[in-house]
Amino acid sequence: MNTTNIPEYNIESLIQIAMQNHKSNQLDEAESIYKEILQKQPNSTKIWFALGNLYQVQGLLPEAEKAYRQAVSLQPDAVSIYNNLGYTLQQQSKYDEAISCYRKALELQPNCTEASVNLGNTLHAQGQLSSEKQLYYAALNHQLGLRLKKAGDLKNAEACYNKAIELNPNCGEAYIGLGEIYQIQHNLKEAVAVYRRGLKLINPHYAAATEVYENAQTPQQVLVTPPIPVHEVIVGDYTFPAIAPVTDGDERPIFSVVIPIYNRTDYLLQCLASVLEQWTGAEEMEILVIDNASIQPLFELVYEIGGGVVRYYRNPENIGAIRNGNTGIALSRGKWIHLLHDDDYVLPGFYARLKQSLLECPDSVAFAFTGYENVNKQGKLIHSPKLDSNQRGIVRDWLQQIGVANLLNICAVVIRREAHERNGVYLPELLYSNDWELYKRIAVSYDCWYEPETLACYREHVKSITNELCKTRADVTSIIDTIEISKSYLPVEHCAEITAKAHNYYFRFFLADAKKFLEFGDVSSAFRLIQQIIQLDRSPQALANLFVLLAEDEAAPLREEIVSQLFPISLNKNSTFKVKTPKVKLKSLIYKLKFKKGANLVSVEV
Numbered sequence: 001m002n003t004t005n006i007p008e009y010n011i012e013s014l015i016q017i018a019m020q021n022h023k024s025n026q027l028d029e030a031e032s033i034y035k036e037i038l039q040k041q042p043n044s045t046k047i048w049f050a051l052g053n054l055y056q057v058q059g060l061l062p063e064a065e066k067a068y069r070q071a072v073s074l075q076p077d078a079v080s081i082y083n084n085l086g087y088t089l090q091q092q093s094k095y096d097e098a099i100s101c102y103r104k105a106l107e108l109q110p111n112c113t114e115a116s117v118n119l120g121n122t123l124h125a126q127g128q129l130s131s132e133k134q135l136y137y138a139a140l141n142h143q144l145g146l147r148l149k150k151a152g153d154l155k156n157a158e159a160c161y162n163k164a165i166e167l168n169p170n171c172g173e174a175y176i177g178l179g180e181i182y183q184i185q186h187n188l189k190e191a192v193a194v195y196r197r198g199l200k201l202i203n204p205h206y207a208a209a210t211e212v213y214e215n216a217q218t219p220q221q222v223l224v225t226p227p228i229p230v231h232e233v234i235v236g237d238y239t240f241p242a243i244a245p246v247t248d249g250d251e252r253p254i255f256s257v258v259i260p261i262y263n264r265t266d267y268l269l270q271c272l273a274s275v276l277e278q279w280t281g282a283e284e285m286e287i288l289v290i291d292n293a294s295i296q297p298l299f300e301l302v303y304e305i306g307g308g309v310v311r312y313y314r315n316p317e318n319i320g321a322i323r324n325g326n327t328g329i330a331l332s333r334g335k336w337i338h339l340l341h342d343d344d345y346v347l348p349g350f351y352a353r354l355k356q357s358l359l360e361c362p363d364s365v366a367f368a369f370t371g372y373e374n375v376n377k378q379g380k381l382i383h384s385p386k387l388d389s390n391q392r393g394i395v396r397d398w399l400q401q402i403g404v405a406n407l408l409n410i411c412a413v414v415i416r417r418e419a420h421e422r423n424g425v426y427l428p429e430l431l432y433s434n435d436w437e438l439y440k441r442i443a444v445s446y447d448c449w450y451e452p453e454t455l456a457c458y459r460e461h462v463k464s465i466t467n468e469l470c471k472t473r474a475d476v477t478s479i480i481d482t483i484e485i486s487k488s489y490l491p492v493e494h495c496a497e498i499t500a501k502a503h504n505y506y507f508r509f510f511l512a513d514a515k516k517f518l519e520f521g522d523v524s525s526a527f528r529l530i531q532q533i534i535q536l537d538r539s540p541q542a543l544a545n546l547f548v549l550l551a552e553d554e555a556a557p558l559r560e561e562i563v564s565q566l567f568p569i570s571l572n573k574n575s576t577f578k579v580k581t582p583k584v585k586l587k588s589l590i591y592k593l594k595f596k597k598g599a600n601l602v603s604v605e606v
Helices: 006-022 028-041 046-059 061-076 079-091 095-108 113-123 131-150 156-169 174-184 190-204 206-217 267-274 298-306 321-331 350-356 396-400 417-423 436-443 465-472 472-485 492-519 523-533 540-550 553-566
Strands: 233-234 238-242 257-263 285-291 308-315 336-339 365-375 382-383 412-415 447-459 589-595 596-605
Touching: 006 028, 006 046, 006 156, 028 046, 046 061, 046 079, 046 336, 061 079, 079 095, 079 540, 095 113, 113 131, 131 174, 156 596, 174 267, 174 596, 190 206, 190 267, 190 298, 190 396, 206 540, 233 417, 238 396, 257 267, 267 285, 285 298, 285 321, 298 308, 308 465, 336 350, 336 396, 336 417, 350 365, 365 417, 365 436, 396 436, 396 447, 396 492, 412 417, 412 436, 417 436, 436 472, 465 596, 472 492, 472 523, 492 523, 492 540, 492 553, 523 553, 540 553
Parallel strands: 257 285, 257 336, 285 308, 365 447
Antiparallel strands: 233 238, 336 412, 365 382, 365 412, 589 596
16 A cells, blocks of 8 residues: 555544554554555554553563554653553563652643552562552552453453452452452353452452351252242232231341342352342341243352352242242241342442331332443443432432333332332333332332442343343333233322323333334334334324334435324314424424325324
């Protein structure tokens, strides 16, 4: 490639191509383009730095050193270049030069974690760290490992965790971090080993219980789920499954953590470890794992990490995911129930923070939740849903909020067992929105407590039940049914307003999904979804929002068909129906709708 006569704006495009090749691991192509660009722009710090990174990842350390030195000569105040040059020198055992680079980086940016970690690791390699400093740099390595893992950089995160353990063999948090990485890599044997090591270091209650279990050398009993007596309650016009009160006089734990499982092992260890890390003894917490007749029983994996603490039940037959969760609730004895799915997990402090609040709150509170975040299959942050208020305490107008839309995720919620006894448990027929319906049912009778700190994680992944339901659009049907059911028990003075707002909210929610389908050219899916959501809201404003979508270019193939099939509006002959919407830059749309009794002209002004 000859770059001599390439215009500057084309050079920029070439840089983007090279960077993309580099990112996608097409290193030979990237190197070739970088070198061609340097013929045109020999003083490009960006390209010299990128070339150094490319050589470093390939282990070509002398070449990387040369590229970094050229880059830093062009930009002597670049922290990242000094740090990467230092690391390259460190890998070549040029420790004094590496230390000099790290210190220069920290002189320019004193809070640069990467440079601090690398400096500490280099000093340790030379035997220049005191015991106190080793603990400091171990904690710093762990913090950087957490950050890298959250960013999806598992290789460097693993290196940081291992270095933290090398500096401080009692750094339990680093073992937990390694367990999460091994789990992602499907190395369950290694994951169990490091999880157990980390949990014993972090949690003395766990260490004591597992020691008793191991010394007893008694095989853990696999409990067959006992028959659960059928209990029902009537709320509004509907009958719901319920649970019996705890009748024995023994002291009850504060929390019952119920973990329903079926077949999947991808995330189970992290889920269990996140709870076991916070287990403070049987008098405060019981942990129940309910296996819904997995094809390969999972008790060995559960007991390898939770033996002596976790109680494992196995159903004789599969009873469905929702009934399985209800079974765990029925078997629980705790005052507060936390239903935690095996692909989700809690963060340190979840139970301690809630315990502090719930023991002090009035009896009117039977529902509590913390902040939570959505993560991907590797634990990388997707987004953090936020409430309008960050105020800790009893939520004002909770019924008016939860009645309109489900703002929560089940992993962040605990419910007073008494509320399940009085108002029932999850309705199995509502596959997608059974949690939202239950929250509304409880909100009619009880107050809600909110802890704004993010203390739970909901995992989005292709194998989740939620994802499967969304594929079939069973979510829309479930939402419609949920709104209809709650109409029967919402307070009369608020029912109409809450119901109308719920219809409108979910109409707009699913309409946004339909728009995404159109953007991807999936016209048939968009059409089917619109067919469903028109049942949610047929108000003039909803129809206007739909027509705005139909006016877009991507919707052209659907306009006539959707309007003719989905809006059987009963109009008098020769009548005109007009819907006003906010002013937008679109031409007025006129659709001819055919009805069984002739045709009418419908003008929709947008």
